[in-house]
Amino acid sequence: MLKRSKKLSADLSTALVICVALVSAFIIAFNYYYRSQESWKRLERTAEDYTAYLGAALVFPVWNLNRKAVSELVQFHSINKEIVLLEITDTTRTINHRHSVANGYSSIIRKTAIKHQDHNIGEVVVGLSTRSYYQANRRLLINSIVMVIGIIVTIIAINGIILKRLLYKPFYTLQKRIDDISNGDYDNIQPNSGYRELDQICLKFEEMAARIKTREQHLKNTSTLLREEISDRKKAQEELKSNEQKLQNILDFAPPVIYLKDLHGKYIMGNKQFEHIYQVPRDQIAGLDDRQLHDGDTYRIIRAGDDRIIDTGTHIEVEEKIERNGKAKTYSTIKFPLKNTGGEIYAIGGISTDITVNRHLESQLRQAQKLEAIGTLASGVAHDFNNILQAISGYIELMLLQEKGRAVNKQPLNQMQSAIDRAADLIRRLLIFSRKSDVKLKLLDLNNTISHAMGLLERTLPKMIQIRKDFSACPATVYADPVQMEQVLMNMGVNAGDAMPDGGTLTIRTANVTLTEEFCRPRPETTPGDYVLIEIDDTGAGMDQDTLQRVFEPFFTTKGIGKGTGLGLATVYGIVKHLRGHISCNSRPGMGTNFKLYIPSISSAKNMAENENVCKRIPISKGNERILVVDDEETVREIAENALNKFGYTVTTAENGEQAIETYKGMRNAIDLVILDLGMPGMGGLKCLKALIDLYPQVKVLIASGYGQSDTISKSLEFGAAAFIKKPYHILDLGKIVRNLLDGTAGVCETDNLHLASKAS
Ligand SMILES: Nc1ncnc2c1ncn2[C@@H]1O[C@H](COP(=O)(O)OP(=O)(O)O)[C@@H](O)[C@H]1O
Ligand SMILES: [Mg+2]
Structure with missing residues (x-):
């Protein structure tokens, strides 16, 4: 804001007015002084002239002492108001005339001697009033003042016009130029003002404007550069920030x-x-x-x-x-x-x-691999064991057949047979563990199966153990083997009972659950889907970490000799795994144990369902056909031969697949049935079966094998086998199925320890 400043024009006007006023005052004062001096002198001169005139005019009257003439003269002159004193005296004092008027003004007195021939004869004194002098002076003063005022007013008026013309216009031009420059219009050069000084200032202004323009252009360029630099820097900063953010995101995510x-x-x-x-x-x-x-x-x-x-x-x-x-x-x-x-x-x-989960998965994988390895080992052992048992059991059965009708003590033989049956049961459980056993899947409501098993448990477990059930409201439908599922419940129930010698609570729950992707991720052996969850909870002794790690291993037991076989949970494991289920155990010493079994429910399991086969009792009858028995175990061959001979059949044997094909080739019209083992050295049973069927499609083959798992059965049936009998078999059962096959009426038969399947022919 501009400080409120004086107006140049006002100052100029004032200065001019003062100057003019002073000059005119001086001139007027000088004029006044001069004129008043003049008029004073004139007055004095008049007084002197008057005196001189009267002195001359009175020579004769005075000489003559003519008072009258003197008086008349005085009278005549006293008319003149300016003469305020008139004194005429003669030297003799004969004439002494005096005229005096007071008019309030001072007067100029002059006297002169009245001379007659150079002799003073009298004297005349004249007093002239200064009134006219003062009045004239006053008028002069007033006129001068009026003149000064007039001059000042005129000057002020003229000054306005002059200022406007001389000052305002050029200043306005200058101001406009300055405004233009300040508004950035450097090129709008104004015409000359007509005044050199102003034009010079304007010229300077133009030079300044040109310099400012250059500087401004330079500034503009610099500012453009700066702006570009700032924008580049801003961009770089934003990029840096975004990169930083990206880096932070990478780190955080x-x-x-x-x-x-x-x-x-x-x-x-x-x-x-x-x-x-x-x-x-x-x-x-x-x-x-x-x-x-x-x-x-x-x-x-x-x-x-x-x-x-x-x-x-x-x-x-x-x-x-x-x-x-x-x-x-x-x-x-x-x-x-x-x-x-x-x-x-x-x-x-x-x-x-x-890597906690990885480590856990690794340990689970190790555990699964260990169990898998044990399973393979167990199944191998079980296979050989089955052959041995088949031999012992076969000979005992032959002995019993020979002793038939004779009054001998068959007790030891029967006991041997039942011991073999128990051994066979053990082997069967081992095979269940290693999932090499045949399974009959049925549509089941697990709630019913478990209820049935609980009834058995209530009778088996001591009374101080309370059994509770908490079943799902909806049916817990699965495809499973009911016998095996009962076995699962029994094994686990008995274990819980063993863990609660002083009593406790055993709770069995079922629920329909859906396993999500998230649940399955850390449990590689599970797949997402619908499951029936069976929970078996006890309030018993629980287990330490080492025991927990090994519970599913076959023959692992913490129970004393003769008390535990270590096959209970191994069997459960095998059954659950066979159903593509999942089993887990949670336990801590003194805190009880919780087992969770996930069995694929009907929607998940139906793909795995197998057709339920009908059980048929086959009546035993004899025959006279020729049968080729193929088995690498000599004892098995012998027993089969002996047994079949007993039923009236003629038997030819072969030790392996290759030999069997050769034999069949030579006697194909004589051989009515081939009994074929699967686990043999050389080409093995399955390949031999395929070759026989390819060469001789009419051939009838009964598979007899220690591996009773359904995929082996279905594979051999697919290849064209007529039926399947699991080792160790009872000779009577063999007789029945052989007869049935030869008669073409074979179906599926299930006896106590023999599982026999055949496709309808
Ligand atoms: N409910 C349970 N409470 C405590 N320990 C258990 C339980 N179930 C199983 N076990 C442990 O697991 C081992 C293996 O069980 P199992 O396979 O059934 O064999 P067995 O019962 O013949 O010992 C048992 O010896 C026991 O130490
Ligand atoms: Mg047990």
Whole structure:
């Protein structure tokens, strides 16, 4: 804001007015003074002239002492108002005439001698009034003042016009130019004002405008450059910010814990996972120390690792166990040095990946592989055992047939037979564990099956054990073997009973559940879908970690000799696995045990369903046909031969597949049935079966094998086998099925310890 300043025009006008006023005042004063001096002198001269005139005029009257003439003269002159004193005296004082008038003004007195021939004869005194002088002076003064005022007013008026013409216009032009320049219009050059000084100022202004214009252009260019630079810098900053954000996002969304610490072990930064694991807000990470995050031992291990990196300058890979909120987690950590351009280490970076689940999965996998290996071993052993048992059982049966009708003590033989049956049952359970046994899947409501098993358990378990059930409201429908499912419940119920010698509660629950992708991810042996969950809970002794790790191993038992076989849970495991289910166990010493069994419910299981076969009792009858028995075990061949001979058949034997094909080729018209073992050296049973059927489609083959699992059965039936009998078989059952096959009426038969399947021919 401009300070309120004086107006130049006003000042100029004032100065001019003052100057003019002073000059005119001086001139008027001078004029006044001069004129008043003049008039004074004139007055004096008049007085002198008057005196001189009267002196001359009175010579004769006075000489003559003519008072009258003197008086008349005085009278005549006293008419003149200016004469305020008139004194005439003669030297003789004869004439002494005096005329005096007072008019308030001073007067100029002049006297002169009245001379007659150079002799003074009298004197005349004349007093002239100064009135006219003063009046004239006053008028002069008034006129002068009026004149001064007139001059001033005129000057003011003229001054306005002159100022406007001389000052305002050029100044306005100048001001307009300045306005133009300040508005950035440097080229609008105004015409000359007509005044050199102003034009010079204008010229200077134009020069200044040109310089300002150049400077402004320069400034503009600089500012454009600056603006571009600023925008570039802004862009770079935004890019940097976005990159920083991206980097932060990578760090935060990356699943591992990522951090940076200085060489003294103080953290510099950590990502979101770091915040989450250690429950530290981001702004408090900087400055933290491993001592504040870990216990003493863990701290020392971590510090030792950091020291190693600093010493060697290379990265290390370590497995760290970190316990947070009572949960132990395993991390695989890669720690590496961060070096400056000079190669000096200035920080340590770390990436820790949570491998707890991996470790758990690995242990589960190991467990599953172990069980799988044991299963393979068990099935191999069971196969050989079956052959041995087949031999013993066959000979005993032959002996019993020979002794038929004779009054001998058959007790030992019968006991031997029942011992063999028990051994066969053991083998069967082993085969169930290794999933090499035949299974009859049926549509079941597990609630019914379990209820039935619970009835058996109530009778079996001591009375101080309370059995509770909590079943699903809807039917728990699955495809399963009812006998096996009962076996599962019995085995687990008995185990629970054993774990509660002083009583307790056994709870069996069922529920229809859906296993989600999320649930299945850490349990590789499960697949998402609908399941029936069977939970078996007891309040017994529970198990320690080592026992828990081994519960499903066959022959693993913590019970005394003769009390436990260690096959109960192995069988359960085999059954559940066969149904593509999942079993898990949770237990702690003194805290009871919880088993969870997930069996695929009807929707999941129907794909696995097999047609339910009808059981038929086959009447035994003899025959006289020729049968080719193929088995690598000599005893098995012998028993089969003996037994079939007993039923009237003629038997030819072969030791392996190749021999069997040769024999059949030679006697194909004579051989009515082939009894073929599957597990043989050389080409093996299945290949032999396929070759026989390919060569001689009319051939009838009965498969006799220790492996009773359904896929072997279905495969051999698919290849064209007429029927399947599982070893060890009872001779009578063999007789029945052979007869049936020869008669072409074979179906499926199930006896106590013999499972026999055949396709309808
Ligand atoms: N409910 C349970 N409570 C405690 N321990 C159990 C339970 N079920 C099984 N076990 C443990 O698992 C082992 C194996 O069980 P199992 O396979 O049935 O064989 P067995 O019962 O013949 O010992 C048992 O010896 C026992 O140590
Ligand atoms: Mg048991």
